[in-house]
Amino acid sequence: MALVQFPKDFVWGAATAAYQIEGAHNEDGRGMSIWDTFSGTPGKVYNGDNGNIACDSYHRYEEDVELLKDLGVRAYRFSVAWPRIYPQGRGEINPKGLEFYHKFVDRLLANGIEPMCTLYHWDLPQALQDEGGWDNRATIDAYVDYAETMFRSFAGKIKKWITFNEPWCISILSNLLGEHAPGYRDFQLALNVGHHVLVAHGETVKRFRALGVEGEIGIAPNTEWFEPYSAKPEDAAACDRRNAYFNGWFIEPLFKGEYPAIASDWYKKAGFEPPVRNGDMETIRQPIDFLGINYYTGGVGRKGDDDPLGFEAVDVGFDKTDIGWNIYPQGLLNVLNWIRNEYGGIPIYITENGACYDDVKAEGGIRDAKRIDYIKKHLIQLNRAIESGVNVKGYMLWSLMDNFEWAWGYSKRFGLVHVDFRTLERTKKDSYYWYKKIAEVGWLEV
Numbered sequence: 001m002a003l004v005q006f007p008k009d010f011v012w013g014a015a016t017a018a019y020q021i022e023g024a025h026n027e028d029g030r031g032m033s034i035w036d037t038f039s040g041t042p043g044k045v046y047n048g049d050n051g052n053i054a055c056d057s058y059h060r061y062e063e064d065v066e067l068l069k070d071l072g073v074r075a076y077r078f079s080v081a082w083p084r085i086y087p088q089g090r091g092e093i094n095p096k097g098l099e100f101y102h103k104f105v106d107r108l109l110a111n112g113i114e115p116m117c118t119l120y121h122w123d124l125p126q127a128l129q130d131e132g133g134w135d136n137r138a139t140i141d142a143y144v145d146y147a148e149t150m151f152r153s154f155a156g157k158i159k160k161w162i163t164f165n166e167p168w169c170i171s172i173l174s175n176l177l178g179e180h181a182p183g184y185r186d187f188q189l190a191l192n193v194g195h196h197v198l199v200a201h202g203e204t205v206k207r208f209r210a211l212g213v214e215g216e217i218g219i220a221p222n223t224e225w226f227e228p229y230s231a232k233p234e235d236a237a238a239c240d241r242r243n244a245y246f247n248g249w250f251i252e253p254l255f256k257g258e259y260p261a262i263a264s265d266w267y268k269k270a271g272f273e274p275p276v277r278n279g280d281m282e283t284i285r286q287p288i289d290f291l292g293i294n295y296y297t298g299g300v301g302r303k304g305d306d307d308p309l310g311f312e313a314v315d316v317g318f319d320k321t322d323i324g325w326n327i328y329p330q331g332l333l334n335v336l337n338w339i340r341n342e343y344g345g346i347p348i349y350i351t352e353n354g355a356c357y358d359d360v361k362a363e364g365g366i367r368d369a370k371r372i373d374y375i376k377k378h379l380i381q382l383n384r385a386i387e388s389g390v391n392v393k394g395y396m397l398w399s400l401m402d403n404f405e406w407a408w409g410y411s412k413r414f415g416l417v418h419v420d421f422r423t424l425e426r427t428k429k430d431s432y433y434w435y436k437k438i439a440e441v442g443w444l445e446v
């Protein structure tokens with residue numbers, strides 16, 4: 001047996017997002033979001049599922065905080081539903097929305113759990129989508145005002161803020177691949193959306209500093225890592241493009257104030273460019289206090305002819321989780337090394353990492369050994385990164401509990417806690433007890 005030890009002040013946590021757990025979609029003045037619309041559109045979400053009830057955390061938040069407390073985590077990453085605060089996206093504030101999050105955050109604090117608040121985890125108010133959503137620069141102003149409302153209201157309570165969850169998903173997955181709300185398939189639109197989200201991020205950081213808010217602010221891009229299949233330079237170049245399209249496009253501008261040329265040159269050849277206006281790139285490059293990294297998967301790739309990026313993934317036999325994603329723990333280490341090498345020693349939180357498995361219910365519990373194995377393998381790589389000097393401060397496991405997995409509905413489970421979506425009963429899985437021990441002692445056995 002060997003021990004893998006984490007720094008004493010390492011922050012162990014768990015993560016969720018509003019639309020995936022809250023439910024109460026039409027209560028206390030909440031407005032509609034693009035996810036209500038999308039999940040209400042036939043054929044968009046598996047089985048016609050939606051987040052109307054989800055885990056009902058809006059009503060069961062006390063029980064959820066109890067689960068967190070017993071888990072022993074120091075931090076909880078959750079998101080705020082913008083349409084609860086501004087049902088129309090801007091204008092009139094809904095006091096009941098603020099009240100809910102105050103009750104909830106107070107409860108976390110009373111239990112010694114630090115709130116890490118994501119301001120945008122995909123549930124754009126539908127009223128703003130009706131005006132063009134993130135394609136429309138006016139959405140940037142509405143977002144920054146919403147953020148300011150949150151900063152002022154929660155001053156002294158919430159000290160870690162995340163502007164956006166996964167800009168790649170907000171832009172590419174939702175506007176080019178059509179898999180998430182609002183469900184378009186238009187590359188120029190996706191570039192517009194991605195750019196405006198990054199500008200909104202920068203403007204929000206500026207506002208945060210101007211208001212002198214106590215605390216830290218960052219953003220949580222998702223990452224994947226592709227290694228070249230062979231030593232051929234064209235395979236390496238194809239993977240560089242794939243990594244730039246997925247990772248660099250949303251991270252390089254934060255630190256260098258420019259899009260990665262390897263991707264932007266390629267897009268330009270095909271006639272696409274992000275809609276950059278004077279001053280935008282400076283705005284995006286505001287110093288942030290930490291970088292959140294979401295990581296689940298990656299793989300091996302090479303030059304391909306059919307794909308617009310000139311890339312193709314090669315199946316070299318990775319094991320997969322039950323959502324079909326390659327299990328590639330070393331990709332996490334590669335991502336972290338790349339960030340350190342390119343952008344320096346910015347403090348990093350792993351804001352999401354976790355595994356989807358159809359859990360096996362057995363006598364006396366839920367046996368999810370595969371989930372434990374996945375997390376263990378990723379923690380080992382994370383530890384290697386820390387040992388080699390990458391400045392990782394904490395790990396927010398996805399997810400505290402099974403929830404509405406976007407286009408997959410309730411068919412995919414990521415939780416440490418099992419949720420029965422008929423009775424809403426919560427049951428701790430084996431992985432919950434396993435992670436509880438790590439949160440307590442700060443090391444794991446391998």
Ligand code: FCB
Binds near residue numbers: 169352414
């Ligand atoms: C990420 C999302 C999160 C969850 C996990 C599995 O892309 O941020 O909400 O769905 O994937």
